[in-house]
Amino acid sequence: MALATKSLQFRAHELANASTQLKVLSTNELENISLPTFSDKLKAINLYPLLPTGIQILQVNMGKMCNQTCKHCHVDAGPDRKEIMSRVTMKQCLEALKGTDITTVDLTGGAPEMNPDFRWFVEELSKMGKKIMVRCNLTIILANPKYNDLPQFFKKHKVEVISSLPYFAARRTDAQRGEGVFEKSVKALKMLNEVGYGKEGSELILNLVYNPTGAFLPGSQNELEAEFTKKLKEGFDVEFNSLFAITNIPVSRFLEYLVASDNYEGYMEKLVDAFNPSAAMGVMCRDTISVGWDGYLYDCDFNQMLELKVNSKTKHISEFNLDELNKRNIELNQHCYGCTAGAGSSCGGEVV
Amino acid sequence: MKQPIFIHLKFKSKFMSKTYYDPADLSKFGDIKEFQPELAKKFFDYYGDVFKEGALTAREKSLIALAVSHAIQCPYCIDAYTSGSLEKGADEEQMMEAVHVAAAIRGGASLVHGVQMMNKTKDLTM
Numbered sequence A: 001m002a003l004a005t006k007s008l009q010f011r012a013h014e015l016a017n018a019s020t021q022l023k024v025l026s027t028n029e030l031e032n033i034s035l036p037t038f039s040d041k042l043k044a045i046n047l048y049p050l051l052p053t054g055i056q057i058l059q060v061n062m063g064k065m066c067n068q069t070c071k072h073c074h075v076d077a078g079p080d081r082k083e084i085m086s087r088v089t090m091k092q093c094l095e096a097l098k099g100t101d102i103t104t105v106d107l108t109g110g111a112p113e114m115n116p117d118f119r120w121f122v123e124e125l126s127k128m129g130k131k132i133m134v135r136c137n138l139t140i141i142l143a144n145p146k147y148n149d150l151p152q153f154f155k156k157h158k159v160e161v162i163s164s165l166p167y168f169a170a171r172r173t174d175a176q177r178g179e180g181v182f183e184k185s186v187k188a189l190k191m192l193n194e195v196g197y198g199k200e201g202s203e204l205i206l207n208l209v210y211n212p213t214g215a216f217l218p219g220s221q222n223e224l225e226a227e228f229t230k231k232l233k234e235g236f237d238v239e240f241n242s243l244f245a246i247t248n249i250p251v252s253r254f255l256e257y258l259v260a261s262d263n264y265e266g267y268m269e270k271l272v273d274a275f276n277p278s279a280a281m282g283v284m285c286r287d288t289i290s291v292g293w294d295g296y297l298y299d300c301d302f303n304q305m306l307e308l309k310v311n312s313k314t315k316h317i318s319e320f321n322l323d324e325l326n327k328r329n330i331e332l333n334q335h336c337y338g339c340t341a342g343a344g345s346s347c348g349g350e351v352v
Numbered sequence B: 001m002k003q004p005i006f007i008h009l010k011f012k013s014k015f016m017s018k019t020y021y022d023p024a025d026l027s028k029f030g031d032i033k034e035f036q037p038e039l040a041k042k043f044f045d046y047y048g049d050v051f052k053e054g055a056l057t058a059r060e061k062s063l064i065a066l067a068v069s070h071a072i073q074c075p076y077c078i079d080a081y082t083s084g085s086l087e088k089g090a091d092e093e094q095m096m097e098a099v100h101v102a103a104a105i106r107g108g109a110s111l112v113h114g115v116q117m118m119n120k121t122k123d124l125t126m
Ligand code: SF4
Pocket: A066, A067, A068, A069, A070, A072, A073, A074, A075, A076, A077, A078, A109, A110, A111, A137, A177
């Protein structure tokens, strides 16, 4: 179905408001089903309150600005969003990292590369010896000549590149991510391959993210990876390392899609039916902490978009305290079912 | 302009469906065990095993199931195996080709009986 190509915020849509999203998500008496609360599900398996297992990863959302306006975007990102992280906040991130054994920094957005201080931040992280991951939407590499050398820049700092490619053909990719995105993504993938990314034996890692292009769950990550490997190699001579199958979380524009297409109830029912206790044990908020463009801390990028700040004395990166954060109770709501369905879903794909 | 969203969300109704087929019944398939648990268990265990990856991939099995669903015209199965095929990574062309396979077999099954009709006609006519 056709949806608008502007952010919810630009359209002054009700769902641009986090509290409205939470109101929808908290409505558990639907037409045909009553949904159990996620907290009750965790109680039944003795996993409530949900606690961190130890923070290993700092996920930094560098801003909501993006060159694309994908229909399923949980960030409500787009060219019309101007909220981006300042260098002051980035410095606070670096400062926070200094006293910790956090090994990995995961850069996301929006398109993080559009932040004018992106390269500076990567260079500083690289000096600290952190493992750096970037969630690159691929088309940004071709969006403007000033981004054309991103593959070389990533290579220089051994940045792991994680890129969304919902399908190995244009129709479904473009339906989710915008007209012409598939063709540009393939070009960008080739540019990454050319500098050594995704090649066998190379230490430059290029992982792809598959997410379903509609109101259905992802199938087996292994099978999808095998199919993608074959189709991308045969059809486009493109190589990559691993495929992460990620479930769409009912937040922001994906929530808009679900409600507008009358799929909300069916989708929530699917997520609840597919609840997997082992996946719940491994949800990413247990070892990741997420920082928003304005420096506030969240359990994950989804809670960030729902404005559910961490339940801890430490609420902002400027007052980062790892011990405090490791003791917090994780904030939960019904969208969390997206992380525990089937084989589970995290920013690194399946969790079981 | 503000777009109202709550009107799209439907809430629980107490009334029973007035048609024979209710999409909500699909997720109640497992309830058949209520009247006969042993046979239901045997069936669902077998069913689960059939659809596991084997000599055929889970995607191929989903596509076969989708074709059969159309041949037997079961709306529950069409619903289940459309989602199933999408989840397993099948694309629109593959899914429609599966439906054409069902259609070709069904059409062919009628037409091949034309030979029987021809035989009988030849028996009965001068
Ligand atoms: S999904 Fe990613 S690429 Fe698409 S609009 Fe959102 S941030 Fe941008």
